[in-house]
Amino acid sequence: MQHSDESRVLIIYTGGTIGMLFGKNSYVPEPFFLTETLKSQTRFHDPLQDSLFSNSASVQGFRQFLSGSGRSSPSGPHTPTTTQFKTPTLLVRSSRPIGDFATLGPHQSDAPIPPVCVKVADNVYEAELPSLITPRSSVHGSTKSIRYAILEWNPLLDSSNIETEDWIRLASEIELNYSFDAFVVLHGTDTMAYSASALSFLLEDLGKTVILTGAQIPLSQLRNDAVDNLMGALTIAGHYIIPECCLYFNHTLFRGNRVSKISSYDLAAFQSPNFPPLVNVGIDIVVEWNNVIRQTTLRRFKAHQKMSPHVATLRLFPGIATDTIRAFISPPIKGVVLESFGSGNAPQRPDLLRALKEACDRGVVIVAISQCMKGTVSHAYEAGQELAAAGVVPGSDMTPECALTKLSYLLSKPELTADDVRKLMSTPLRGELTRQTATTLKQDTVNVENIQGMLSEFVRLSGRPTHTPQIVVSLPDEATQEAAASWSSTAAEAASTEAALLPFLIHAAAARNDVEGIKFCLEAESMHESVAAPGSSIIASGLVNVVDAASGGSPLHAAALNGSTGCVKVLLQSGALVHLRDTLGHTALYYAARKGYEEIVDVLVQAGASLSGFDGGYAALAVEKAAQFADSSSLDIWGRAGLRVGFEGNVS
Structure with missing residues (x-):
C-alpha cells in the first residue's frame, strides 16, 4: 500500500546525454548505467531513510547519525530494519516488452536480471520493477518521500533518432501507467522541445504532472548538470500537481510547447521567449500558479495515438524561387509551417502568392509563424495581409517545434476538415499561443x-x-477623507x-x-x-x-x-x-x-x-467489508469508482 507521506512517480528513460558514458571516440548510451547510479546515491535512493540526507534536518539528528544510532535502527513508522528490508516493487505497464535484454552483447552477460514480464493484452505488457525512494524532503510544508520506478527503453535512443512513433509510445506508456501520481521523461536535449510540444497535444485532458528533462553533461561525469535537472524535475513532480506537459532545465520549469533549444553548450540550453516560466527554483521553489493551465473540462484523460507524417517546415529567404515552393507544398504534403519574416511578412511576388493560394484552395493548411525568436505574427503590414488573403493562417507566437507538432496532431484527426484545422491552429489548445484579443485594463474595483x-x-x-x-x-467623513485616501x-x-x-x-x-x-x-x-x-x-x-x-x-x-x-x-x-x-x-x-x-x-x-495508490488499499478493505456483509449498494458505489484490485491491493 502506498503511504500517505509518499508520492509515486514513473520515470520513463528514453536515452539521451544524461545516461551516457564515454566510448571509444564519443558519448554513447549504456543500458542500466543510470538506474544503477541512482541506486548508489542516497539523495536519489534511501530505502531505510538512514542516510546523511535523512538525518541532517537537525543538529541532534546529525549527531545521532554520526554516532551510528541512526544507521542500524532507522526511524519512522514505515521503515523496516536492515535484515527485514526488501525492495518494494511497482507495477509498470508498457506497449513494448519490459526488460527485454536479448539485444545485449556477450560483454554484458553480468547485467541485472530482467524482471518477469507478462503480456496482458495486445501491445500491453506488465512487470514489477524495483522501486527507488528519495529521502523525505519538505517543500512548502509538505514533507514526503518520492517513490519511483524507472522504465528504461531498449534500445536507448539518442534524441536525434526520436521519431513520431516514439512520441506515440511515450503517450501510450503514460496512459497505461496513469495510476502513478506524476511522470518524468528523460530525453536527449536536441529534440526535447519537439517531444515536449508533441506530448502536450497527444496527452488530452491531462490532469497530472508530466516533466521532460535531460542534461548537457552526463551523470557519468563528476561535474555535470544531470543531478540538478533530475532531482529538480523529480521534486516538482512529487510535490506539485501541475497538469501540463512541462520541460525542466537549469532550475526552471517551462511550459513544454513554449520552449526552444537555444544553445548546444550552455547549461541554460532552453528558453521560453514568449511565455514566462511556470516554476523558478532557487532557495525557494516558486510556482507561478496564475500561469498554470486549469483543466475546466469534465472529460477523462486519454492519449491520442496518431500523428500525421505529411507536414513540413519551410523557411522563407530573400529570392526563394516559386518553383521551390510549389515542389515543397505538392502532395502528399497536407500541412506546412511557413517561417515568415518579422511579424508575418513574405515576398509580395504574384507568382509566389498564387502558388500559396492554390495550395490552400486544394486543402493544404499553411500556418505562418515568425522567424524571430520573440514576437508574434500580425497583419500590421501589407505583406502580411497578402499572405492572409491567400489563405495562410497566422500562427501567433508559436515556436517552430510547437507549430509543426500541433499541425501534425490536428491533421491526424479524421473528423476535422481543413477549415477546422485552420481555425484550431489559431486557437490556444494547451496554452501554446497567446490569444490575440483586445485587452482593457481593469479599473480599481477593490474598495x-x-x-x-x-x-x-x-x-x-x-x-x-x-x-x-x-x-x-463606514467611510471617513470629509474631515478625515484626506487621511484615509492613502489606504x-x-x-x-x-x-x-x-x-x-x-x-x-x-x-x-x-x-x-x-x-x-x-x-x-x-x-x-x-x-x-x-x-x-x-x-x-x-x-x-x-x-x-x-x-x-x-x-x-x-x-x-x-x-x-x-x-x-x-x-x-x-x-x-x-x-x-x-x-x-x-x-x-x-x-x-x-x-x-x-x-x-x-x-x-x-x-x-x-x-x-481514479482510485490509486493510498486510496486503493483502503478502498480494497472497504470492498472486502462490503462483501462480508453482502452490502450491494457499497459494492456498486466502489465499482462505479473504478475499483480494480491488483498488485499488493493497489487499485486503478
Missing part, C-alpha cells in the same frame, strides 16, 4: 464596498444567524484583505452545497488577479484548489465529503484538480465513494478521477 459585501457573504455562509445581518464598513487607493492592500477571507468562504460554500457562494468567491478571485499583492499565495495558487490548513483538503474534498453535487460540478468546471490528495492521502473520489454519493462519484470519474 470598501467590495469588502463590505464579502464580509456579509462570510457571515451568511457561516450559517449561524437566522437572518443575514447587514455589515457596514483606500491602494488596490493591493485591499485585495490582500479580501483574499484573506476567500479561502474560508469557498470551503464553507463547498461544505454547505452553496453553488452561489462558490461562484461569488470565483468571481472575486478573477477580479483580484490583476491587483493582488506580489507573492500572495492565496490568490496565486488558485482559489479553486486552495488547501484548508486543518485537513489539507481542497474545496473539492469538502464538497465530495459533504455530498455537495452542485458545488462539485462548478469546482470541476473552474479547474479543480481531481487528483489532489489531502493530509491523509485521500482524493475527493475516495470520500465520495466512502460516503455513498453515487452522483458525485459518477461526475468525478467522468472528469478523470
Whole structure:
C-alpha cells in the first residue's frame, strides 16, 4: 500500500546525454548505467531513510547519525530494519516488452536480471520493477518521500533518432501507467522541445504532472548538470500537481510547447521567449500558479495515438524561387509551417502568392509563424495581409517545434476538415499561443464596498444567524477623507484583505452545497488577479484548489465529503484538480465513494478521477467489508469508482 507521506512517480528513460558514458571516440548510451547510479546515491535512493540526507534536518539528528544510532535502527513508522528490508516493487505497464535484454552483447552477460514480464493484452505488457525512494524532503510544508520506478527503453535512443512513433509510445506508456501520481521523461536535449510540444497535444485532458528533462553533461561525469535537472524535475513532480506537459532545465520549469533549444553548450540550453516560466527554483521553489493551465473540462484523460507524417517546415529567404515552393507544398504534403519574416511578412511576388493560394484552395493548411525568436505574427503590414488573403493562417507566437507538432496532431484527426484545422491552429489548445484579443485594463474595483459585501457573504455562509445581518464598513467623513485616501487607493492592500477571507468562504460554500457562494468567491478571485499583492499565495495558487490548513483538503474534498453535487460540478468546471490528495492521502473520489454519493462519484470519474495508490488499499478493505456483509449498494458505489484490485491491493 502506498503511504500517505509518499508520492509515486514513473520515470520513463528514453536515452539521451544524461545516461551516457564515454566510448571509444564519443558519448554513447549504456543500458542500466543510470538506474544503477541512482541506486548508489542516497539523495536519489534511501530505502531505510538512514542516510546523511535523512538525518541532517537537525543538529541532534546529525549527531545521532554520526554516532551510528541512526544507521542500524532507522526511524519512522514505515521503515523496516536492515535484515527485514526488501525492495518494494511497482507495477509498470508498457506497449513494448519490459526488460527485454536479448539485444545485449556477450560483454554484458553480468547485467541485472530482467524482471518477469507478462503480456496482458495486445501491445500491453506488465512487470514489477524495483522501486527507488528519495529521502523525505519538505517543500512548502509538505514533507514526503518520492517513490519511483524507472522504465528504461531498449534500445536507448539518442534524441536525434526520436521519431513520431516514439512520441506515440511515450503517450501510450503514460496512459497505461496513469495510476502513478506524476511522470518524468528523460530525453536527449536536441529534440526535447519537439517531444515536449508533441506530448502536450497527444496527452488530452491531462490532469497530472508530466516533466521532460535531460542534461548537457552526463551523470557519468563528476561535474555535470544531470543531478540538478533530475532531482529538480523529480521534486516538482512529487510535490506539485501541475497538469501540463512541462520541460525542466537549469532550475526552471517551462511550459513544454513554449520552449526552444537555444544553445548546444550552455547549461541554460532552453528558453521560453514568449511565455514566462511556470516554476523558478532557487532557495525557494516558486510556482507561478496564475500561469498554470486549469483543466475546466469534465472529460477523462486519454492519449491520442496518431500523428500525421505529411507536414513540413519551410523557411522563407530573400529570392526563394516559386518553383521551390510549389515542389515543397505538392502532395502528399497536407500541412506546412511557413517561417515568415518579422511579424508575418513574405515576398509580395504574384507568382509566389498564387502558388500559396492554390495550395490552400486544394486543402493544404499553411500556418505562418515568425522567424524571430520573440514576437508574434500580425497583419500590421501589407505583406502580411497578402499572405492572409491567400489563405495562410497566422500562427501567433508559436515556436517552430510547437507549430509543426500541433499541425501534425490536428491533421491526424479524421473528423476535422481543413477549415477546422485552420481555425484550431489559431486557437490556444494547451496554452501554446497567446490569444490575440483586445485587452482593457481593469479599473480599481477593490474598495470598501467590495469588502463590505464579502464580509456579509462570510457571515451568511457561516450559517449561524437566522437572518443575514447587514455589515457596514463606514467611510471617513470629509474631515478625515484626506487621511484615509492613502489606504483606500491602494488596490493591493485591499485585495490582500479580501483574499484573506476567500479561502474560508469557498470551503464553507463547498461544505454547505452553496453553488452561489462558490461562484461569488470565483468571481472575486478573477477580479483580484490583476491587483493582488506580489507573492500572495492565496490568490496565486488558485482559489479553486486552495488547501484548508486543518485537513489539507481542497474545496473539492469538502464538497465530495459533504455530498455537495452542485458545488462539485462548478469546482470541476473552474479547474479543480481531481487528483489532489489531502493530509491523509485521500482524493475527493475516495470520500465520495466512502460516503455513498453515487452522483458525485459518477461526475468525478467522468472528469478523470481514479482510485490509486493510498486510496486503493483502503478502498480494497472497504470492498472486502462490503462483501462480508453482502452490502450491494457499497459494492456498486466502489465499482462505479473504478475499483480494480491488483498488485499488493493497489487499485486503478
